[in-house]
Amino acid sequence: xxxxxxxxxxxxxxxxxxxxxxxxxxxxxxxxxxxxxxxxxxxxxxxxxxxxxxxxxxxxxxxxxxxxxxxxxxxxxxxxxxxxxxxxxxxxxxxxxxxxxxxxxxxxxxxxxxxxxxxxxxxxxxxxxxxxxxxxxxxxxxxxxxxxxxxxxxxxxxxxxxxxxxxxxxxxxxxxxxxxxxxxxxxxxxxxxxxxxxxxxxxxxxxxxxxxxxxxxxxxxxxxxxxxxxxxxxxxxxxxxxxxxxxxxxxxxxxxxxxxxxxxxxxxxx
Amino acid sequence: xxxxxxxxxxxxxxxxxxxxxxxxxxxxxxxxxxxxxxxxxxxxxxxxxxxxxxxxxxxxxxxxxxxxxxxxxxxxxxxxxxxxxxxxxxxxxxxxxxxxxxxxxxxxxxxxxxxxxxxxxxxxxxxxxxxxxxxxxxxxxxxxxxxxxxxxxxxxxxxxxxxxxxxxxxxxxxxxxxxxxxxxxxxxxxxxxxxxxxxxxxxxxxxxxxxxxxxxxxxxxxxxxxxxxxxxxxxxxxxxxxxxxxxxxxxxxxxxxxxxxxxxxxxxxxxxxxxxxxxxxxxxxxxxxxxxxxxxxxxxxxxxxxxxxxxxxxxxxxxxxxxxxxxxxxxxxxxxxxxxxxxxxxxxxxxxxxxxxxxxxxxxxxxxxxxxxxxxxxxxxxxxxxxxxxxxxxxxxxxxxxxxxxxxxxxxxxxxxxxxxxxxxxxxxxxxxxxxxxxxxxxxxxxxxxxxxxxxxxxxxxxxxxxxxxxxxxxxxxxxxxxxxxxxxxxxxxxxxxxxxxxxxxxxxxxxxxxxxxxxxxxxxxxxxxxxxxxxxxxxxxxxxxxxxxxxxxxxxxxxxxxxxxxxxxxxxxxxxxxxxxxxxxxxxxxxxxxxxxxxxxxxxxxxxxxxxxxxxxxxxxxxxxxxxxxxxxxxxxxxxxxxxxxxxxxxxxxxxxxxxxxxxxxxxxxxxxxxx
Numbered sequence: 010x011x012x013x014x015x016x017x018x019x020x021x022x023x024x025x026x027x028x029x030x031x032x033x034x035x036x037x038x039x040x041x042x043x044x045x046x047x048x049x050x051x052x053x054x055x056x057x058x059x060x061x062x063x064x065x066x067x068x069x070x071x072x073x074x075x076x077x078x079x080x081x082x083x084x085x086x087x088x089x090x091x092x093x094x095x096x097x098x099x100x101x102x103x104x105x106x107x108x109x110x111x112x113x114x115x116x117x118x119x120x121x122x123x124x125x126x127x128x129x130x131x132x133x134x135x136x137x138x139x140x141x142x143x144x145x146x147x148x149x150x151x152x153x154x155x156x157x158x159x160x161x162x163x164x165x166x167x168x169x170x171x172x173x174x175x176x177x178x179x180x181x182x183x184x185x186x187x188x189x190x191x192x193x194x195x196x197x198x199x200x201x202x203x204x205x206x207x208x209x210x211x212x213x214x215x216x217x218x219x220x221x222x223x224x225x226x227x228x229x230x231x232x233x234x235x236x237x238x239x240x241x242x243x244x245x246x247x248x249x250x251x252x253x254x255x256x257x258x259x260x261x262x263x264x265x266x267x268x269x270x271x272x273x274x275x276x277x278x279x
Numbered sequence: 280x281x282x283x284x285x286x287x288x289x290x291x292x293x294x295x296x297x298x299x300x301x302x303x304x305x306x307x308x309x310x311x312x313x314x315x316x317x318x319x320x321x322x323x324x325x326x327x328x329x330x331x332x333x334x335x336x337x338x339x340x341x342x343x344x345x346x347x348x349x350x351x352x353x354x355x356x357x358x359x360x361x362x363x364x365x366x367x368x369x370x371x372x373x374x375x376x377x378x379x380x381x382x383x384x385x386x387x388x389x390x391x392x393x394x395x396x397x398x399x400x401x402x403x404x405x406x407x408x409x410x411x412x413x414x415x416x417x418x419x420x421x422x423x424x425x426x427x428x429x430x431x432x433x434x435x436x437x438x439x440x441x442x443x444x445x446x447x448x449x450x451x452x453x454x455x456x457x458x459x460x461x462x463x464x465x466x467x468x469x470x471x472x473x474x475x476x477x478x479x480x481x482x483x484x485x486x487x488x489x490x491x492x493x494x495x496x497x498x499x500x501x502x503x504x505x506x507x508x509x510x511x512x513x514x515x516x517x518x519x520x521x522x523x524x525x526x527x528x529x530x531x532x533x534x535x536x537x538x539x540x541x542x543x544x545x546x547x548x549x550x551x552x553x554x555x556x557x558x559x560x561x562x563x564x565x566x567x568x569x570x571x572x573x574x575x576x577x578x579x580x581x582x583x584x585x586x587x588x589x590x591x592x593x594x595x596x597x598x599x600x601x602x603x604x605x606x607x608x609x610x611x612x613x614x615x616x617x618x619x620x621x622x623x624x625x626x627x628x629x630x631x632x633x634x635x636x637x638x639x640x641x642x643x644x645x646x647x648x649x650x651x652x653x654x655x656x657x658x659x660x661x662x663x664x665x666x667x668x669x670x671x672x673x674x675x676x677x678x679x680x681x682x683x684x685x686x687x688x689x690x691x692x693x694x695x696x697x698x699x700x701x702x703x704x705x706x707x708x709x710x711x712x713x714x715x716x717x718x719x720x721x722x723x724x725x726x727x728x729x730x731x732x733x734x735x736x737x738x739x740x741x742x743x744x745x746x747x748x749x750x751x752x753x754x755x756x757x758x759x760x761x762x763x764x765x766x767x768x769x770x771x772x773x774x775x776x777x778x779x780x781x782x783x784x785x786x787x788x789x790x791x792x793x794x795x796x797x798x799x800x801x802x803x804x805x806x807x808x809x810x811x812x813x814x815x816x817x818x819x820x821x822x823x824x825x826x827x828x829x830x831x832x833x834x835x836x837x838x839x840x841x842x843x844x845x846x847x848x849x850x851x852x853x854x855x856x857x858x859x860x861x862x863x864x865x866x867x868x869x870x871x872x873x874x875x876x877x878x879x880x881x882x883x884x885x886x887x888x889x890x891x892x893x894x895x896x897x898x899x900x901x902x903x904x905x906x907x908x909x910x911x912x913x914x915x916x917x918x919x920x921x922x923x924x925x926x927x928x929x930x931x932x933x934x935x936x937x938x939x940x941x942x943x944x945x946x947x948x949x950x951x952x953x954x955x956x
Contacts, residue, residue: 010949010952010953010956012955012956013937013956067811067814067933067935068498068818069498070811070814070815070818070819070929070932070933071494071497071815071818071819071921071924071929072491072494072495072926073924073925073926073927073932074926076932077931077932077934078811078932078933078934078935079934079935079936079937081935082935082936130807131807131936134807135803135804135805135806135807135808135938136804136835138803138808139803139804139835144803144832144837146829147808148341148342148343148350149350151342151365152343152345152348152349152350155348156348248808251807251808251809252808252809
């Protein structure tokens with residue numbers, strides 16, 4: 010079983026060789042006045058169709074002759090990056106001109122960027138999910154969130170009779186309830202920032218000074234709910250990121266394939 | 280009749296009354312209750328009216344429907360229950376029962392002996408068997424009326440006729456039955472592996488997997504409903520069985536010539552064989568060939584279990600031959616004794632002690648402990664395990680694990696550190712014995728050995744080892760133990776802990792995951808929670824995933840709730856029909872859906888909660904009901920390692936991030952490589 014580091018090294022070497030091979034071919038083709046865009050265009054087309062086939066491969070998980078999905082993904086990643094070079098060669102290292110060409114290039118850039126973003130997320134987010142609190146089923150998050158909200162609400166409002174004070178309920182209603190009600194700070198969680206959470210804890214520290222001993226006990230329980238909610242938000246944000254980036258990458262890929270077909274037709278028609 | 284009041288933000292948006300078998304709830308207009316919100320699935324939930332019960336089942340792959348704020352798969356409803364399909368709530372009022380149109384399919388509830396082991400077994404056959412020893416000597420009055428000896432013989436046995444040269448059982452196959460010789464004789468080929476009959480002679484064939492076209496057809500032929508079965512299969516099950524009672528057999532040509540090349544033993548009328556595999560849930564240890572035309576009684580292990588329970592003499596006889604055959608066969612095959620001659624082997628066998636530690640049905644106490652100790656430290660668990668050999672004692676002999684598992688540990692401070700787990704075929708104590716034989720400076724046992732669950736061991740006493748085995752030992756002996764080694768608690772070079780880490784080792788042993796031969800482990804640092812594994816599993820199993828991507832976690836590794844295809848599959852212990860069994864070729868633990876009677880014994884026995892009971896439906900989604908009680912028919916389901924697909928488990932193949940692996944816990948090297956990848 011090859012280690013991931015060894016696999017990465019091997020793949021990078023192969024990638025380097027392939028990139029150098031295509032670049033040399035390009036130089037030979039240019040210097041010998043061959044129709045370079047014709048060759049690079051068809052190479053790109055084959056590569057893009059292959060890249061799009063990853064999604065089809067997933068539907069045929071019961072066909073062992075197609076190989077492991079992990080091998081397909083490795084090929085998808087390296088061939089995907091290789092297309093950047095081929096695409097640049099196809100454009101002959103210049104900016105695209107014309108509306109269609111520009112749109113086509115923009116869609117391609119969109120696919121590449123979302124792909125790279127997805128790669129980053131799929132490598133970084135699982136580690137962050139594992140190291141940050143309990144792993145929770147995505148489908149369970151909304152249920153647990155509501156449970157926390159209801160239980161904490163009950164805790165605070167039931168304590169009024171005992172504490173005879175409204176400081177805590179007021180703070181809860183104004184500051185904590187909006188936080189507990191739904192997913193919060195999605196972007197900050199995605200970026201790995203704890204700033205909003207620290208601000209909330211700071212606000213809680215301030216309020217704690219105004220509480221008596223009984224309220225402080227309730228407040229301590231409340232802090233545990235807030236901590237659980239923080240983990241839920243973290244899990245929700247990161248798992249949403251892992252799920253939904255494909256909703257951008259795949260439609261863009263299909264748009265790119267349409268552009269590709271139109272481009273080939275237009276090139277051969279005119 | 281059921282009344283369903285649909286509310287949103289506490290305002291009533293619909294009030295429905297239904298008097299039908301199925302009520303669909305979802306976003307699409309074809310539902311009975313349409314909830315027009317994007318967050319609601321197209322078909323989010325279904326309410327089935329079965330008998331007098333209303334059962335709500337979640338159909339959404341996204342956010343699950345909830346009942347009284349608990350997410351559900353399927354639960355019965357009562358008045359006052361609130362179904363939540365966010366942002367809607369549905370209040371349930373069940374009103375007086377009225378006669379309604381019945382669309383469900385009714386079949387007779389499957390029972391233990393609906394499909395007898397031998398479909399052609401007649402009363403005359405039973406009388407014949409009862410007239411022969413040892414059955415003629417059994418006191419029939421000891422058996423209850425509900426499972427009399429006649430009933431057991433009638434339903435759990437079959438009479439098979441073998442011609443000279445027919446292969447009765449093959450070494451390495453997983454068998455769930457034993458044989459009694461009624462007439463004739465058989466030859467047992469004692470050698471195993473290379474010293475046994477070659478695979479080509481034994482005519483080994485793999486299970487027929489789905490062909491290419493049938494696998495492609497799964498794309499569109501998988502049902503849309505969950506757990507769909509064809510009811511007619513159950514109705515015609517017994518007919519199907521009859522045809523296969525005495526199928527085509529593999530045979531040896533020129534029996535004496537072939538068998539003379541091998542070490543064999545002859546068994547005659549009245550003797551038993553095959554009981555080792557049947558009782559210990561292990562592969563057959565030898566091939567058996569009919570020496571002449573013979574009539575055998577094959578007893579499936581459920582019947583053998585019941586007979587052993589009631590007939591004391593037969594139990595003692597079977598236990599005796601089980602021990603004798605087990606012991607001699609094991610000693611003869613063990614590399615440590617291979618250099619000994621027959622006479623020396625006899626001496627070793629005579630003096631070898633066979634001992635059993637722990638509880639054969641260990642899973643019950645394990646499950647109980649797991650529940651009562653949930654969340655508590657497991658450091659006391661090791662103290663409850665029976666000690667086979669203790670660190671610091673003088674080594675009494677070589678201990679060879681025959682079946683089950685043992686924990687190898689070493690004292691550290693006031694506790695014990697698990698160093699490795701030993702499974703069948705492992706030894707303990709050789710290093711110390713070899714040292715003491717060669718050195719004047721005697722050493723004590725360096726580690727403790729404890730039974731994990733249930734462990735069969737063979738002990739060859741020190742005296743025998745020193746007088747017979749070690750003097751003629753041809754391989755290189757292990758190095759002498761340094762006196763300081765015992766003090767050096769971190770010196771764990773080459774041990775299991777060294778490879779996978781102490782915490783992981785404790786986790787695997789503590790939770791008995793060491794039992795798995797195909798444990799689903801997920802590296803959470805690589806898993807992107809895409810559920811491609813779940814979808815691949817569902818695609819291979821009629822749209823029903825056979826595992827849950829959730830389970831116990833240690834550091835970044837999770838052991839998911841998927842059948843581990845255990846070395847010691849205790850789920851098979853109580854199955855009354857033999858529906859859960861080992862595949863005879865590769866040994867996967869699989870369930871025969873036709874003979875499963877839905878008794879839940881396997882699901883309750885599984886120490887890892889990896890077997891799920893499901894209510895089955897026809898292809899239109901109607902429940903298949905028991906024609907007597909109108910209650911749902913249950914079937915046990917679990918991972919079958921995609922035994923009818925080619926290329927092994929789909930889940931592992933479908934994981935794009937190399938996060939999922941089916942791990943054989945007996946192979947610590949591969950596990951270590953995967954963990955440290």
